[in-house]
Amino acid sequence: MSDSPFVFSRGLQLTVYIDNRKGTLSSLSRFLGKHGVNIYGLTLADTQGHGYVRLIVDDTEKARQLVEDSGELVGAREVLLVRVENEPGQLGRILGALAERNLNIEYGYSSGGPGDEKGLVLVPSNIDEALAALADMGD
Incomplete structure (x- = not known):
């Protein structure tokens, strides 16, 4: 990664x-x-x-x-696909960034095991806004 x-x-x-x-x-x-x-x-x-x-x-x-x-x-x-390091707090950071933009998560699910990465599938209320929110997290 x-x-x-x-x-x-x-x-x-x-x-x-x-x-x-x-x-x-x-x-x-x-x-x-x-x-x-x-x-x-x-x-x-x-x-x-x-x-x-x-x-x-x-x-x-x-x-x-x-x-x-x-x-x-x-x-x-259309969905939001996220690969995230498998460590405590990562999901909270991602969902927090989306919540700050007033985005709702209609549903989501994950895949992966105890390794380094986990896959998330999220369906936010606005995909474009969600992508922008996650992009801003890297700044």
């Missing part, structure tokens, strides 16, 4: 609407993997009998087309 404790960028998240039953997530994951799509991050949620999986992948357009061609409903949304 650079001298900064985090790196951030604009990204695209896919949301795939799936049946809430055994094997559905496994099938989706295997299907994408079989076609060379790497999943970097995901989060799941369920509703009455259905669910959705939000995905960060290495090739968003390819994954979207594959899922659409398989007959599943898929959507895309």
Whole structure:
């Protein structure tokens, strides 16, 4: 990582609407993997009998087309991607910078393990303002 404790960028998240039953997530994951799509991050949620999986992948357009061609409903949304050093206080610094700009976080999730970096996916109320707030942190 650079001298900064985090790196951030604009990204695209896919949301795939799936049946809430055994094997559905496994099938989706295997299907994408079989076609060379790497999943970097995901989060799941369920509703009455259905669910959705939000995905960060290495090739968003390819994954979207594959899922659409398989007959599943898929959507895309712009997100804020952040790689941050895995140490206490980093998330608070990032969220504090966004709060100072009066930005709301609609939802977010993370990926990674106990290593040096952790990946965050955040959906702020305004992506451009969020990018500016994080850029100002480096000044």
